[in-house]
Amino acid sequence: MVPVDMSQEQVFVAIAHALFMNRLHLLRLTEVVRLQIRPDAEYGNMDVPPELDAELKQQAIDYVLTCFPEDFRILINQAKSDWLRPA
Numbered sequence: 001m002v003p004v005d006m007s008q009e010q011v012f013v014a015i016a017h018a019l020f021m022n023r024l025h026l027l028r029l030t031e032v033v034r035l036q037i038r039p040d041a042e043y044g045n046m047d048v049p050p051e052l053d054a055e056l057k058q059q060a061i062d063y064v065l066t067c068f069p070e071d072f073r074i075l076i077n078q079a080k081s082d083w084l085r086p087a
Helices: 005-033 049-067 070-083
Strands: none
Touching: 005 049, 005 070, 049 070
């Protein structure tokens, strides 16, 4: 692995997180349209089913891993646990 300092590492992880969030958002929107999900009456949320959402999260992680060199795989895998936690 090419040596990177802590600030560079943080920048790369932040970019990876942004890619993850953008990809997950796109995947969810695609499924909302495909499944014709309508807003719920209480809050107006349009959530995909939990089992499908778990698959979409994994697809988004896989996408990020393909966008970064192999050397960053460990950093991304360490960070993804924070990304997948409920807000």
